Amino acid sequence: MDWLQSLGRTGLILFERLGRGHLFLLRVFGGMSDTVLRPSLLIAQMYSIGVLSFTIIAISGLNVGMVLGLQMYNTLVDFGAEDSLGQVVALSLVRELGPVVAALLFAGRAGSALTAEIGLMKATEQLSGMEMMAVDPIKRVVAPRFLAGMLSMPLLAAIFSAVGILGGFFVGVGLLGVDSGAFWSQMQANVDLREDIVNGVIKSFVFGFVATWIAVYEGYDTVPTTEGVSRSTTRTVVHSAFAILALDFVLTALMFGGI
């Protein structure tokens, strides 16, 4: 019966954390109005979350796009369909790889940094100090970071996809000799604004929301010790990755159907 007990205990802890996470989210939404009134707070965070993630997103996007171009070409060429390369590369990136891979990178680069930053502020009593100065850290520290993460994610995913398409173009057209006109025209004809691009943006928006939520919550809820902060940081990356992949399946099923 031991395993049943520990299963129950784990379940309770899980649900308690989920509950606290949701209450926390409500408080963050409550503090959002201040962020909107003081755009300087938001801009500073957009910079450190969004702009500083740019390099890793762009480099990864380029690599993924190049690999995609190479792999797809080798399959398509067997059917004499290499002219569709542009369409295949673009759809893979816009629908799936852009939102998902960019979100995973975002969780690793920006999410972990957010957790560590907020967690360290807690461990060094900076959050307490702020409260004692009659300033609400949810409003000043958490809300701007949350909003910035949520807004940055779709932009980063878009950059990832755009750079990825260029990578695919470089390999497919530049190295493997696919016709340039066919590459772009097939892409233009078969990538639908609503079906593909809007759905991709919705995905990356949802992933950004969840990844940033996990990151700021783990930071704010950290055990205020060195060890606690390092554990929270790890948890942010692991939980975000799980959440992103699980949500991706659900969203894909809802959007692109078949189930």
Add this chain to the structure above:
Amino acid sequence: MTASDRPEPLVKIRDLHFRFGARVIFDGADIDIQRGKITTIMGPSGTGKTTLLRMIGGQLRPDSGSVLVDGLEVPKLKTDELFALRKHMGMMFQTGALFTGLTIFENVAYPLREHTKLPEAMIRDLVLIKLQAVGLRGARNLMPAELSGGMARRVALARAVALDPMMIMYDEPFTGQDPITVGVIMQLIRHLNESLGITSIIVSHDVTEVSAISDYIYMISEGKVVDHGPPAELKQSRSDWVQQFLQALPDGPVPFQYPAPDYRADLLGDGG
């Protein structure tokens, strides 16, 4: 002085009970902090001194009992009322708690920027005045990581008085500082108290320093006030515990040994 002509204390704590989980931290403590005086709460590490300050500041709520600050029942205040009260309280955290991302100047300016709409030129003047008072006007462009522990506490002090509070709480201001810094901080605390009449609450276990500057001392242990009085009176305390603490005796009512099974049996045995 008789009870009736004593002014109403600024902080009045009655029958305070508090626990972290199963661990009892306060078990019926009564504490008065007189206006304009320096009052020290003394006790060994882990007795709940920081916890007490957090309850006065409303960051923690007692399980039962009352915490009155300037006539307001702190645990019952709504968030905005509590924030209004906190603007009149300064707190110097044990670690300084400076914002690591801001310069010294911006750290001290922070409460002013948050709570006033003063023009930039006036904020600058006020910050420089506060920094001058703690002797760090020249360090205004440094980052907190570039400061020594003692300097960080002085900046924390300048920030705590930025809004001209009615009281300041000092959490272990002397712990881990070199003798010169201790002297500087003692002088600053006394100066703020005498010249501005700021009520001061010090939490500490540094007997000598505290005896020198306090008007009144509370000794707490295991959730209760063991004894209280002006430093001179406390030296005559009949409590063995107070004597052990003040004279730094290794053994006494507070045993040297952490509770353990019989020594002889332990050495001869093989388990445990």
